[in-house]
Amino acid sequence: MVANAVLHVADVHKNFGGLRALSDVDLRVDEGETHAIIGPNGAGKSTLLNVCVGRIKPDKGHVVFDGEVLDSHTPYQINQLGVSRVFQTPEIFPDLSLLDNVMIPAFASRDGAFRLRPFRKLRLEGDVRAEAEKNLEDVGLAALKDTEAGSLSRGDKRRLELAMCLIQKPKLLLLDEPTAGMSRHDTNRTVDLLKTIKQRGMTKVIIEHDMHVVFSLADRISVLAQGRIIASGKPEEIKGNPVVQEAYLGGAH
Numbered sequence: 707m708v709a710n711a712v713l714h715v716a717d718v719h720k721n722f723g724g725l726r727a728l729s730d731v732d733l734r735v736d737e738g739e740t741h742a743i744i745g746p747n748g749a750g751k752s753t754l755l756n757v758c759v760g761r762i763k764p765d766k767g768h769v770v771f772d773g774e775v776l777d778s779h780t781p782y783q784i785n786q787l788g789v790s791r792v793f794q795t796p797e798i799f800p801d802l803s804l805l806d807n808v809m810i811p812a813f814a815s816r817d818g819a820f821r822l823r824p825f826r827k828l829r830l831e832g833d834v835r836a837e838a839e840k841n842l843e844d845v846g847l848a849a850l851k852d853t854e855a856g857s858l859s860r861g862d863k864r865r866l867e868l869a870m871c872l873i874q875k876p877k878l879l880l881l882d883e884p885t886a887g888m889s890r891h892d893t894n895r896t897v898d899l900l901k902t903i904k905q906r907g908m909t910k911v912i913i914e915h916d917m918h919v920v921f922s923l924a925d926r927i928s929v930l931a932q933g934r935i936i937a938s939g940k941p942e943e944i945k946g947n948p949v950v951q952e953a954y955l956g957g958a959h
């Protein structure tokens with residue numbers, strides 16, 4: 707393992723029945739890096755993120771986070787180690803306000819688990835509330851803090867989920883298509899926000915179909931096709947790689 711790799715996916719294989727979803731996948735993500743995973747539909751990108759957060763256990767290979775092998779860790783334990791994920795379909799509490807949605811993971815990080823009674827007691831604590839408000843402001847949702855989360859647009863739900871991740875101050879943030887369903891205006895705002903997070907030194911892995919987003923944010927890009935990483939490198943190397951153009955862009959660009 708490379709010394710400064712925050713995340714090392716080491717020779718991971720995953721089959722679903724007869725379907726090979728991941729094969730020989732080896733990926734290193736260095737501290738502070740923004741690493742984009744791109745590839746056609748069904749290439750295995752979400753499966754790879756699910757393996758990283760412990761939702762799917764690989765048939766072979768390992769995931770190493772911050773020097774710790776995650777073979778037997780639960781998703782909750784991996785989250786407690788400092789890995790947060792923004793899902794393709796936002797996982798929020800639809801009946802609660804935006805502010806409560808962001809405060810819950812803050813308490814979970816601080817107290818080790820979410821328990822309703824302490825939450826009620828602690829909700830009056832100004833520090834967590836102020837931090838939650840700051841995080842909502844960062845993602846552009848401060849004006850809606852008392853609104854029920856279920857009533858938000860799809861794009862706003864994704865930004866809310868991002869705030870729920872950021873308040874945990876993760877060492878590694880995994881983003882599964884963070885701008886899907888957003889207008890160009892909201893996409894640009896999210897890109898700006900992710901650039902700010904990058905300046906704070908947070909390590910990120912981002913799955914994204916929008917190449918404008920990928921090339922705006924990524925330090926390195928890995929290309930998945932049919933469960934294999936077919937290329938990995940800096941954005942300018944990936945852009946000009948004929949194998950990538952053939953497999954991913956169908957040779958069209």
Ligand SMILES: Nc1ncnc2c1ncn2[C@@H]1O[C@H](COP(=O)(O)OP(=O)(O)OP(=O)(O)O)[C@@H](O)[C@H]1O
Nearest residue numbers: 722725726727745746747748749750751752753754
């Ligand atoms: N739980 C599962 N059971 C069976 N097959 C699955 C499962 N999850 C994913 N697959 C299959 O594994 C392959 C990889 O899927 P995955 O969702 O990881 O691809 P992806 O690159 O994220 O695609 P997309 O860009 O469309 O989201 C696909 O053929 C998919 O149908």
